[in-house]
Each structure stands twice: as C-alpha cells, then as structure tokens.
Amino acid sequence: MPPGKYGTQEEWEQDGDQEIFMDFLLPTGIFLKFPVSRNDTIRNIKKMVWKNASREALFCGLRDPDLYVFTCINQTAEREELEEESRRISDVRPFMCVLRLVAREGDRGEKLTNTQISLLIGKGLHEFEAQKNHEVDEFRTKMRTFCEEKSLERQNLPWQRWMEYSFPCELEPCSSPAAGGSSKSKHGKKLFVNVKFESSDESFMLQQDSQDLPVALMKSALKKKATVFRSVRQEPEDYTLQVNGRWEFIYGQHPLGQFKYIFSCLRNGQNPQLTMVHHCTISKYQEDQGRVCSQMYKTRSLSRPPPLPLKKQNTSSLWSINEPFYIHLLQGSRVNADEGMKDCPIAWVNTMLFDYKDQLKTGEFLLSMWPSVPDDKSDLLNPMGTVQRNPNVDSAAGLLIRFPNIRPHPLYYPPLDKTIEPEMNGNTVFPSKDEYLKLKEIMDNKNYTEFFEDEKELLWKLRAEVRDYFPECLSKLLLITKWNKREDVAQMVGLLKSWPELPAIHALELLDYSFPDPAVRSFTIRCLKKLSDDELLQYLIQLVQVLKYESYLDCDLTTFLLERALSNRRIGHFLFWHLKSEIHVASVSLRFGLILEAYCRGNIHHIKLLSKQNEALGKMKALSDIVKTGSQKMTVDDLKLCIRQESYLEALSDLLSPLNPSVILFEICTDKCRFMDSKMKPLWLMYKNPLEQADMVGIIFKNGDDLRQDMLTLQMIRLMENLWKKEGLDLRMIPYGCLSTGNKTGLIEVVKSSDTIANIQRNSSNSAATAAFNKDALLNWLKSKNPGDKLDQAIEEFTLSCAGYCVATYVLGIGDRHNDNIMIRETGQLFHIDFGHFLGNFKRKLGINRERVPFILTYDFVHVIQQGRTNNSEKFERFREYCERAYKILCRNGTLFVNLFAMMKAAGLPELSSSKDIQYLKDSLALGKSEDEALKNFKVKFNEALRESWKTKVNWMMHSLAKDNRP
Template sequence: MAPVGWENPAELKAAKLARSVTRGVIDRELKPNSEERRRIAAVLRLPPNKPLQAEAKALLWRFRFSLVSEKRALTKFLKCVDWSDAQEAQQASELMQQWAPIEVADALELLSPDFKNDEVRAHAVATLQAKDDDELLYYLLQLVQALRFEAFDDSRLARFLVGRAAANPAFAIFLHWYLFTEWEDPEFGGRASAVHSGLVNALAGAGRVGEAVWLAIRRQTDMMSQLAYISKELKMSRFKATRATERMREMVAESGPCSELAALRVPLPLQPSTLLEGLLPQDCTCFKSAQLPIKLVFKAAPQPIDWTSPAPLAGSVHAAAAAAAAAAAAPLAAAGSNWPDAAAAASGTQLRSQAAAAAAAAGDASPLSGSEQQQQQQQQQQRPAAGRCVVIYKKGDDLRQDQFVLQMISLMDNLLKRENLDLRLTPYTVLPTGSDDGLVQFVPSAPLSRILAEHRTIHKFLAQTQADPQGPFGLKAEALETFVRSCAGYCVMTYILGVGDRHLDNLMLAPDGRLFHIDFGYILGNDPKPFPPPMKLCREMIEAMGGQDSSYYVQFRMFSCEAYNILRKSADLILSLFHLMAGASIEAIRNNPENAMLKLQEKLRLDFDDEQAIEQMQALINESATALMPQIVETTHRWAQYWR
C-alpha cells in the first residue's frame, strides 16, 4: 500500500495503460455530465502547490477539449501530461495553443519548477509579453529566480527580460542588481552572470540611452564600493555611533579617501528616476547598532531623469572612477552578441573581482559586497522632498528576505487598491546590492517603544503634528483613520506571511499616523518568542482607536476582514510568487519549499467561503487582542533593551 498522500503505483500504471489505449480515439465533442463537471470544478479550485491524483489527471485528460475555453484549467491540464511520451506531448502542445488566454498568476505558475517543458515555459513568457513594465516590476524578483528552472542560459525568459530592460532604464537597473546579488550562489551564479552579460550587450546595442544606462550602473557600482569600504573601515575601528559619524564625514569630505561621493551624479538604485547630485556629509549619521548602518543624505535633482537627453547624467564624476568602472565593464561589452558563450568566459566571481579592482583604482574602496536594512520611505513618494533624498546603507546582513517580504506587501497593497481599498500602507523599498549589504528607503518615523516611553500614549505623539481640538481624541480625523487603516493592513498581511519576532521596537509610527513594520527576519510562522499571537495587536494600539467598544475599533475589524477576503481571491498569484522563490537565498523557503507553501496556504484558508473567512479573521483579532503571553514577552524585551 502506498503511503498517505502518495499515488498508488498500480493505479498510475492502470491510468497510463488506459490513456495509451484511448489516445488514438479522440472525441473532441465529449462533454462531462453534471457530476463530472462538479469534480472538474473541484480540481480547478485546488491551489497551485497541490499535486493532482491519478483520478483527477485522468478526468482532465478525458475532457481536455471541452476545457479549452476555461483559462483556469490550463495549468491543471498541463500537469496531467506525460511529457516523456512524444505523442501525448505533441497533443498537449497543440491544444495549449488553442487555449483561452491565461492570467498572470497562471503564467507565473508555468514558470515554476513544476513545469520543465520548454514549450510550456515559452507559452508563459508569451502571456507576460502582453503586460506593461510597471506590472512586470511587481514580479521581476520572481522572474529572475525563475531563470533557475530554465533548461538553458539562453532561454526565452532570459531574452524577454533582457529585451524589456534594453527599452526601460529602471527595468535595466533593477535587473542588474537582482542578477548581481546572485553571482555568489553556487547553483545559480553562473546563469545569473550569463544573463547579466546579455543585459550588458543589449544596452551596448541600445544606442545613446543604453550607453547612459550602463554608465549609470557603473556609477552605482562605484558608489556601493565606496560605501562598503566606509562601513568596513568604521567597523574595524570599533567606534561608537558618535565617533563613527565623525570619521565617516571625514572620509567623504573633500580631502577624504571617498570624496568623490560628494560630487557623484548617479540614479538612486532604489528609485532610478531620481538623480542624486552628491552626498551632504554633514547631514549623514551612523545609527547606534552593531552593524553601524549609515543614514545617507543626498542632494537630489528637482526633476526626474530624462534618459533621452544628450547627457542625462552630466556632471562631475571623478575621471579615474569613471575610467576604472568602464574598465570593469570592458570584458562584458566586448563579449559580442552571443551572450551565453560570453558568460562562460567570465564567471560571477571573476566579474565581481573586476568590479572591485576598478573601484580600488578609483579610490580606496574595498571589494563590493552588501546587504541589510532598517527603515525607508513610502513607495508612492515619487520625488524627494526639498531637493534631498535620504536612504540607509547597511552592511553585514542579508537583506534578500526583507526585500521579498516588502515586495509581497507592496503587491498586496496594489491588489487592495485595485478593489478600491486603500489601507495607507508604507511598503518602503529595500534593495540588496550584494549578499550582505544594500540600501533601504528611509521613512521619517519612530518605533512604538520609544513613542510610548516618551509620550505614554500614541495620541500624545500624534498630537504634536496632527492636533485638532474639534477632532476625535483631539486629533485630525484623517490621521486617526490613517492609523486605523494601516493597523488593519499590516495585521492581515503579517498574519498571512507569518511574520514573527514582533515587538514594539519593530513597529514604526510616522507623524501622519501611518503604522508599519520593519525587520522581517522571521516569516512563515517562525518566531523566537514562545506562544506568539496570530498578529501584533497590542493594548496601546487598541487604546489609540478608542478601545474595543469604539467605532474606530469596529472599523479596524471591518477593514481587516475586507482586506483578508480580497487577498484570498488572489491566492493563486501569491502562492505562485512564493513557489518561484523555492531556490532563492531565503532560508525560510529554501530549506523546505513544500512546507512553506503549505503554511501559506493554511493562512489563506482557501476551503472557506467569505463568511467563514470573516469569522476566522474576527476570531484571530480577538485572540491577538487578549493574548497575555505577548505582554509578558514585551515587558521582558524592554528590560533586556534597557540593560543592554
């Protein structure tokens, strides 16, 4: 007998025999009866990660011709195909071309490791080609990871991504960094560098705009090298934050070893439309942290970069730096149009060494490396305020998991807004630029722990900037509504993603009332604290809404339930994006991708209808609001921080 959940070998053999007997007898008009339609509908409702049993496969194969108008059925049908059988594979490929156009979620599923057939993956890429760049940027992180599952470096997906990048500067810059951070991966590094070579060649052939984009990437590489060098120098000196700030300012001053940062004109990697016009050394500071993250303040151009202008990045960059960066790029640019072969000549490690050598020639920079984070700015803010742009650079931690979680929060925010539900979230941007460093968008805010220590209540903190004697609790109604909405959004999203280690130091509050979370080192139910609640909903947050009997708390519960049901409708998309991260450097997923998918599926409760889901969410809110253990843990955490 086969173990529970496994397919019976005898049944598989019988099903294969039955299909071989009937394969030649094709009845294109065969229709399912009412019972068979019910069973087919049940199969189509299964989540992407659910394996199909032999009976379900036989059912879909038998009625495949009647399903071609059902776009949701294609991914399930393709799972039924025995691709090792040439005749069956040919039938499936022909039928796939006749199928109704599929959604993005289905296309992403077809790029997962479950689908190896090149024609199937090409069909997925053809679907994505109809989408604009703004939508594709939401999925770019996963599309890069999907390259792991292609049969060749020179795949249809690789050429598609490179082609889009050649026509869109922001797309190209993000693609560069997403590939660059994977070069050290022992399994994926070679392919990542091969596709990167294709990007370089495509930009070289894209005329003046392509040359400007490649110059921008070289300057960004040089900037990150300088920042890595500064961070390394500060840590080796073992300075405290105040002295580290002084030393950092000396290093970027006119006579310092990294003085070019004060004059470097470069697109902001986090937001490539923003042109940075040099660092403001006296405004930069180091945070009090073991990793000494650096708050960087840049001058910013008042207008977005015009990439079509004759010299979009014109300005004073050290000639040595530019020449050195160009030297690093030369081996790639000279590789020619056959880019998969070019990549074989220069591995990711070799290219990284070349970039480091170039940076060293430009100044006293150390080898590139990078990743970590802390806080950032609202993704919707398109232009920096008052000609200034503030970001955080941190070296010593891998930011890729934070990047992934924040990408999912940003995507969920977009899904809610499509349904006219704006929960005023703060999906700040994190961009790893290596395996242990990166940039974080800065969001002016303070942790709830400090706010409560200094002001005692959230109301008193908000009253500093949002006071209104005629408003609720003496505050502007809009600020209070912003707080309620953002609390609901983050409660639901952190619950779905299983974000752990929640305490008042990683819950931030902005002056306009936006609450948001930072630091996502624990996801998918992993938590270092005992008996964590389903979501972080502390007593002080409820009191800021007026207590559990207030109308604002009722609104909070209503927003939470509405958001939960909207996101459940996009479960296939969310699950597919997680599935594509199966091989990524995200420990919570990579160690056991199947278990990660099951945990996520459990949170989404796809077996519930909307009414049952509302009851579920209400129960979770009640459990979180009354949980005693988090209060004990929070008190312990505060004492530990005090004595540290």
C-alpha cells in the same frame, strides 16, 4: 613608502590623501619611481609619467600618450588593463604598487567598453571566453546581435518615445470603473507631463493605455540526476565506508525511472581493503587528510530503467547496453562497522540528455558535483537544482559520465510539428453530468494538487473540457500528464497550441521547475507579453529567480526580460541590480553574468549611470568595513571625517538612487550621516534635495545581512496595497524601498519623520519595565505632532495603516514583532520594518514561543483608534471592517501570492526552500475554502489577537529590558 605596502582594501581605504610611491615600467625599458596621491586618476598619473619621462633617456622613443595604456596585477592576481582613465588609483587597488605602460592593441573603444562592463558586473569577460564552451559563445553572439539591434531601434525613436523610455512614468494604482474590480483603465486615457529643458518649457502628451496590459525524448526537459550519500560519524581506528549512488531520470519533478548502486571499503588499522558490493568495481583508493578519495571504473550492465518516451522504439536500447561509468568521490566519512549506517547526502549533480542544439549527448562529460544538501529530506535528489557544473572544480567531487554513441550519425530531437502531427487529440469526448460536476469540484479547489488515480483519469479524459471551460487550471492538467508516455506528451503539446492565453496570475505558476517542457515555457512567455511595464516590475524579482530553472542559456524567458529591459530604463535598472546581487552565487554566476553583459551592450549609455551607483556602493562597503573592523573603536565623527575625503565625496554624490532611479542623490550631507548601533552597524546616509530645500533623502546601507527576504516581504506588501487600491481601499501603507545589491549587502529607504514605538514609549515613561504598558504614550505623541484639527486626520491615518499591517503581517506570517521594528510617522501612519522571519517562523527562546498572537493589535493601538475614549466602539468597528474587507480582497487573489512565493524557492532563503514552507500562506489565505469560511476564520484570529495582546506587551517589556542591559 615601499611598493606593495597597499595590498588590502582596508589599507587602500584608511590612509586618506596620503601619497604612495609607485613604480612605473615604460616600454622603452626605463624604470620610474615617484609619489602619487591615492586619489589621483589614471589620466593624471599618465600625465605625471610623461612629465618625468621627458627628463629620462629614450623619451623620443615614446609616441602619443593615447597610444598607451597602463596595466597592473589586480586583487585577483590577474593582469588588468586600465582603459577607464577616470578611475582613481585607490579604486583600482593594484596588488602591488607597480604600473606597466604598454602599447594599446585592438579597438580601443571595444576594449574600453569591455573594461567598463567587467568592472560594472564584477566579472571579467575573459572568464566567459575561458569557458571554451560552444553554448556560451553562441549565446553571447546571439544576444549581442539582439541587444545591439534594440539599441539601434531606440536611437531612431522620436523624442517623445525616447523620453518615455528614459523617464517612464510612475502612476498610482487606483480603483477601476470596470465591473468586477478589473485593473484596466478606460481606453484612451491620456497623461499630460510638463518637461523643463535648460532654456525653455515645453509640454508634450503621453498616452497611458491600460490595454498594454514532451514530447519525444523529453527534449530539454529531461534531466539525468545523481545524488551520492555518505555515512557521518566520528573517525574511529577501524571503519567501513559505504557510499550509495542513486540515478534518476526526471521530467520536472516527475521520476521516469531510477537505479542505484553501492560500493564500500573496509579499513583495518592502516590497511584499507576494497570490497565490491553491487554492480561496481573499485580500482583505486587513497586517503588524504581525512578525506576519502575513491574511483570506480567500468560498471557492469546497469539495471534497465523504464523505457523513455522515444520517437523510435529501437533507440530505447540505449539504456540497456553495457555503459562504461566513472565516479570520482572527493568527500566521504567513516563509521564503525558494528553500528550500522545512515544515509546522508554529500553531493549531487544534474545534467541534460540533450545539448543546447537538441542533439543527444555522446562521449565523456566530467561533471563537478555540488556539495550542498537538498532541503527536502524526503527526496534525496535535487530536481530543482541547477544543470550547471560546479565551477569550483578543485574542491568538488567529479562525476565522469560516458554517453555511448549508438549510431554513426547524431540523433536530434524531432521538430515540434512532427511530434504532434500524428497525435492530435482524438475524438471529442462528451462528459456526463456526474463527470462534469466532479471535474468542476476539482477545478474549484485552488489548494488541490494531489490527485487519486480515478481523478487523474477523469482530468485526462476531459482535457478538452479543461481547455474550454477551465483554462486557468492548465497547471493541474500538466501535473497529471504522463510524461514518460510518448502519445500523452504529444497530445498535451498539441492541446497547448489551441489553449487560450492566460492572465499573468495563472501563467506565472507555469515557470516553476515542475514544468520544464519548452512548449509549456514558450506558451507562458507568450501570456506574459501582455503585462504592462508596471505589472512586469511588480513580478520582476520572481522572474529573475525562475531563470535558475532554465535548462539552457538561450531561452524565451531571457529574451523576454532583455527585450523589456531595453525598452524601459526603469525595468533595465532593476533587472540589472536583481542579477548583480547574485553574481557571487556559483550556480548562476555564468548565466547572470552573460545576461548582464548582453544588457550592457544593448544600453551603452546606461553603463555610466550604473557604474556611478556601483562606485558609490563600493565606497559605502569600504566605510562599513572600516566601522565594523577598525582596529580602534570608530566614532560618528571618525565616519564623517572619512566621508569628507575628496574621493568619498565625489563617489557618494550626484548619482541616481539604486532604490529608485527616479530619485537623484545630489549632495551627501556629511553632518547628518552616522552609523546605527545594531549588530551590523548600518550606515545612515542623508542627502540634500535641491528641488525642495527643506527636504532631505535618506538611505541605509546594510553590510552583513541578506536583504532578499525583506525585499520579498515589502514586494508582497506593495502588491497588497495595489490590490486594495484597485478595489477603492487605500490603507495608507508604507512599503519603503529595499534592494539587495550584492552578497549580504543592500540599501533601505529612510522613512522620514518617523520613530519606533519603543522610543516613543521609553521617552514617555520613567523606566523600561513600565514603558511597554503605557497605553497613552502613542496617542500623546500623535497629539504633540498634530495639534488642533490635524489630530483627527492623523488618527484616521493610524487606523487605516494599522488595519493594513494587521492583515498583511497575519497573511505573511511575519515574526519577531517587537516594539523596535514597528514605527509610526508623525502624520499617523503605522508601518513595520525588519522582516527577518516570515511564513509563520516565529521566534523562540528556551524552547518557548515568544509570539503567541496571530498579529499585533495591542490595547494602546486600540486606544489611538478610539481617540482615547473607551466607549468609542463605532471607531473600532470601522477599523474591524477595514481589516475584514482587506482580508477578503487578499483571499480572492490568494493564488497570485502562493504562485509568487513558489517562484522564490530558487532564491535559497532559509525560510522558503520547499513547497512545505508555503503551506502557511495557503492556510492563512484559506485557499480551497469559501469566502464566508475564510472570513469566519479571520474573525477568530482577530479576536484572539485582541484578547491575547497582553502577551505581546510582556514580550515588548522583555525586549526593552534586554536592550537597556546590552553593553
């Protein structure tokens, strides 16, 4: 077989154990060519090279094999050193079947570690070095020192503490004996764990203690933003192009001043003519394949924005001098001159006025712009966007800015203590009774974030009262602070120094992009340090997302997450996968890659475990691609044959589950594996569990769907379950595991001994048209699975779980609720799956809303709850009480859910991209209303769901018919 035959992943994965001919270039100048198995490891191939080279000339010129390393050209056309000799050649997948043997240089251990980290995070460390960025270099140095110190501390832990780190305990939430539903347990409660070693049993005691539980110049908070617009139209022969440039100085979401400029070009036939419109002189124009390329040089003196809150007033002239300004547009569109123009954003970019050293920027900066359109059309800027440049410089519009050097020495942002020292908080203000009542009214309204001018003045006047009596409302005070007024900024930052620490439910809100001030973010992290490990895991998804709002690589949030991840391997496991799953996103690839590198250097031993999981996921992706894109129709038997190959069996067995590192996926049970018949052909993989011979562990690998929305929904359901349990209400929820592991890839936990309502109904009926209306199907199925006395317990499980999911799906606005994504376990627990639509985004067909009920509560559900007796109203009223009690608990914690969803805006989910998308959640949780008002509204929704349930049955019937008619 000729060299280079294997170039694509599909070619490498489909040929089984077939031999391939490889070319080997030796440092002695000798050329070798012989066949190797695609499943051979690099180590075995090296042994074969030495054996074959021993029969060739100049063999005596070769030294010890360990002094050499193979290199190849990889799939990204880069030279790669194959230091990891346990890798198979099929996993290396060289672009051409050529390996070159070269002498090792440098520290082999360091190079091996670097190779392992690069392979694991999916990003070469040489990319960081190629940045030639001082901020990147200093961050890597600082984080490496920090993480290696943490690693050394961990090595010196006593064995009990080391066990706690390596195998953190998972405790079920339970109701607290403390008043008011506090989540804190009694101090001093101890947990006894029996640890079994190879040759003996030994017990040790773990103690579970629940107590573990701008300032001048705007510093890093101030961003300079630009958005460019274009007019969109079919390309005519004659056209006028007008491009508007808009600049705005923004603190968080607060505009501090803006100015605009316009330029246009007129084309008649083949002769473009350039016209200055306002403040801009266009000096160059060229056209290339329908893309407009204009360049503008030396603007006139720009309109002066409002003065910035500078420490020294004379520096405010910075923005009134003649600034050379350059813009290079690579995107544009044309429109007929007589039909007018309509603004449509084409590119944006954000940058900081101060660098990571707190020094005011000077000189020229070429900013590669982002082509994506901001989601909030009411504001054509993108204040929550990244401050990183677009790395795709070849295809991006470039914006060249020159910051003039206004003084001979660098201008630094003043230290915090010097900023607030002369500006404490003035004289004490004693509010009148009316003022205090008005203040209390504002503070009590949880859904109140827009204020009238008189309310803003009152809040600012009584800011000390807010600190002393309403500290959890800090965000409201920050929102009305005048960040373009130096005195107010100094007073707010000074007030923060004496602000009491907030519970996590309120502190999390302050990590939103609306609060970029470093003093605010430092205060927030100080509050979050009180979180227990279990609580931190509960909010980890959001904490990773808000990293995108940080202005600089080195920030308190990054250090906090790394410190906790290096102190608890479970936190480290999920931090790794949450970061790794978005490493492909250009705007965060650099930041997330650097954090992943730092974590790996601080936990070298975890690299091996994570690499095994990464290798298994790679094989799952390869299997999925073969199933989805194979030249011939793939059968389940073909899939099983692929899995039985040695390389697949080895990669897919004996690893920790990415879904839950406490679960070991021992031996894959090939005969039980299959792929499902849905559009993306998910893989259904089953594993033997040697700890329980009759039990098995199952995972579903999905390739082609973004699982982050499912992951978020299940996180919220898990949080609801925890809140209910702390109040003594166990609604038997099943928030199964779900983890996004990459670009539209991820894993879902298989819930064993369960089936969909659709299957149960179809198996109990003669036709799909009548199946949805068979109210006895569910009860009869439960009777068949739970004979005798077990039936009552199964119905109780069904009643509790049905109540929980009725409330959860209503609050979260879960859509697309057909009978194929509602399931029941044989033990009676009902649960929902597949959360592709939420926050009230219900499915429509032909402009008609297919889902017309607040949540799913059909008469066959009621039939099971009432144990098959129509007059059993006592059981149904108890079910209604469960629903109402569960809803009231969620309403009391409504702010937490709103804050967590708000933090996920950075994720870029289609149905959660702006504050408007969260309005559904605020309405369903009745924020701003009393508990009685909220409960009254829920009762109306409950009755509506019951009364209109026949519409759900019709929708289910249509779904079943459509599925049966599918080719």
